[in-house]
Amino acid sequence: MTAMTSTGLAATAPATDHPQQWPVYDGQAVARATDLIRAGRTFDYRHGPEIAEIEQLFSDHLDGRHVLAVNSGTSALLAAYYVLGLGPGDEVLVPSLTFLATASPLFVLGATPVLCDSGSANGNVTVASLAERITSRTRAIAVTHLFGHPCPMAEIAQLARERSLALIEDCSHAHGSTIDGVPVGTFGDLAVFSIGGLKLVSGGMGGVLACRDTRHYDLACLLSSFRQRSNLTVHDPALRRLADVGLGGNLRISPVAAVLASSHMRRLDALVRAKHHNATALVTALSTHPGIEGLGVAAGHTMGGWYDIVLRVDPLRAGFDRDDLVAALKRHGVRAGVPQTAPLHRTSVFTGARPPTWHAYSPATLRRCFTYAPEDLPVSARLHDEWISLPATYFNEPQEDLLGAYRRAAERALSDLAATR
Numbered sequence: 001m002t003a004m005t006s007t008g009l010a011a012t013a014p015a016t017d018h019p020q021q022w023p024v025y026d027g028q029a030v031a032r033a034t035d036l037i038r039a040g041r042t043f044d045y046r047h048g049p050e051i052a053e054i055e056q057l058f059s060d061h062l063d064g065r066h067v068l069a070v071n072s073g074t075s076a077l078l079a080a081y082y083v084l085g086l087g088p089g090d091e092v093l094v095p096s097l098t099f100l101a102t103a104s105p106l107f108v109l110g111a112t113p114v115l116c117d118s119g120s121a122n123g124n125v126t127v128a129s130l131a132e133r134i135t136s137r138t139r140a141i142a143v144t145h146l147f148g149h150p151c152p153m154a155e156i157a158q159l160a161r162e163r164s165l166a167l168i169e170d171c172s173h174a175h176g177s178t179i180d181g182v183p184v185g186t187f188g189d190l191a192v193f194s195i196g197g198l199k200l201v202s203g204g205m206g207g208v209l210a211c212r213d214t215r216h217y218d219l220a221c222l223l224s225s226f227r228q229r230s231n232l233t234v235h236d237p238a239l240r241r242l243a244d245v246g247l248g249g250n251l252r253i254s255p256v257a258a259v260l261a262s263s264h265m266r267r268l269d270a271l272v273r274a275k276h277h278n279a280t281a282l283v284t285a286l287s288t289h290p291g292i293e294g295l296g297v298a299a300g301h302t303m304g305g306w307y308d309i310v311l312r313v314d315p316l317r318a319g320f321d322r323d324d325l326v327a328a329l330k331r332h333g334v335r336a337g338v339p340q341t342a343p344l345h346r347t348s349v350f351t352g353a354r355p356p357t358w359h360a361y362s363p364a365t366l367r368r369c370f371t372y373a374p375e376d377l378p379v380s381a382r383l384h385d386e387w388i389s390l391p392a393t394y395f396n397e398p399q400e401d402l403l404g405a406y407r408r409a410a411e412r413a414l415s416d417l418a419a420t421r
């Protein structure tokens with residue numbers, strides 16, 4: 001008979017016995033959310049304690065930045081681009097390797113995302129890969145700390161200063177990642193965190209915008225919440241006068257989402273520690289094989305969110321390719337796959353699809369910025385073709401049983417592959 005462990009998983013259980021995946025909420029979070037639902041407090045037009053709490057937690061984490069909680073990371077990115085006044089004719093440098101929402105809110109404003117190649121083995125953009133795409137129309141740089149790997153922010157911030165460009169950090173994969181002890185989200189003019197879906201800090205649906213500049217905060221607040229909230233929290237009296245109508249959006253977060261996200265944010269350090277332990281153990285277990293390696297963490301950088309646990313397979317050295325490894329791991333119960341964050345320059349609107357509502361873009365812009373071939377931006381494309389992803393959302397908390405099962409499954413998968421060479 002197999003012995004049962006404290007989590008109820010059998011010690012020799014196949015790796016297919018997975019616990020509930022993230023987001024997981026503790027009893028106190030569930031009780032707070034339930035109380036709000038029972039009281040009918042599922043929305044907040046003012047600036048109640050639950051909204052103030054998640055904003056304060058992020059502001060404390062981000063060196064006192066102004067923080068606005070909204071209903072998604074996508075809404076936070078829309079607000080960031082909106083407050084910069086971006087519109088038709090303006091270009092924003094965006095990584096090709098990011099989730100689509102780093103770029104897609106620009107479509108709504110008629111501004112143009114200019115996709116940039118990866119400059120680093122972890123998939124991130126670098127000064128060189130950004131600088132080669134700057135034109136006289138470039139107004140801003142948006143970077144994504146991909147899978148939790150911080151971008152080289154000192155250099156990128158210097159480039160932004162030298163070229164008078166606004167700098168936006170998309171930290172949706174990187175809650176708690178740091179550079180020389182300083183959290184990501186504090187290096188740019190504006191920072192965005194998704195706090196929805198499978199993110200390390202998740203209220204189900206939610207996002208956070210953090211700004212250095214009070215005016216940016218005020219404009220974002222007016223875009224997000226007309227009337228009460230803007231009357232309460234917009235600083236500039238001239239802008240506050242606009243609260244009666246607002247600026248055309250309703251991006252408000254629910255207090256239920258806010259308390260759920262706050263429960264994760266309060267234990268961010270412990271979550272990051274557990275995730276780092278688990279992710280490092282998984283990367284180490286697989287990278288014993290030649291040709292398989294983790295993406296590495298640069299000196300002075302730490303990983304926070306670990307949104308995805310990604311390894312690279314070099315087919316020449318490994319003797320098999322990424323797809324062979326994914327298939328072998330799956331046969332042994334590991335939920336391996338290919339990172340969902342895939343090069344944007346291979347998606348519909350960047351390869352010639354023309355939405356009927358796109359009146360803002362000239363034929364020349366459509367040709368130059370929305371017509372990529374698969375072989376363009378070759379580093380991003382090659383990296384993604386060689387990456388496998390392990391299901392990070394099971395590993396946000398201590399998970400020794402599943403970790404052990406995954407290690408054993410990895411050994412078996414690798415020995416199967418060796419036997420077929």
Ligand SMILES: Cc1ncc(COP(=O)(O)O)c(C=O)c1O
Nearest residue numbers: 072073074099101102172194196
């Ligand atoms: C890098 C990145 N940015 C933005 C978003 C958008 O966040 P949301 O899903 O909360 O709109 C995501 C979501 O996965 C993301 O991964």
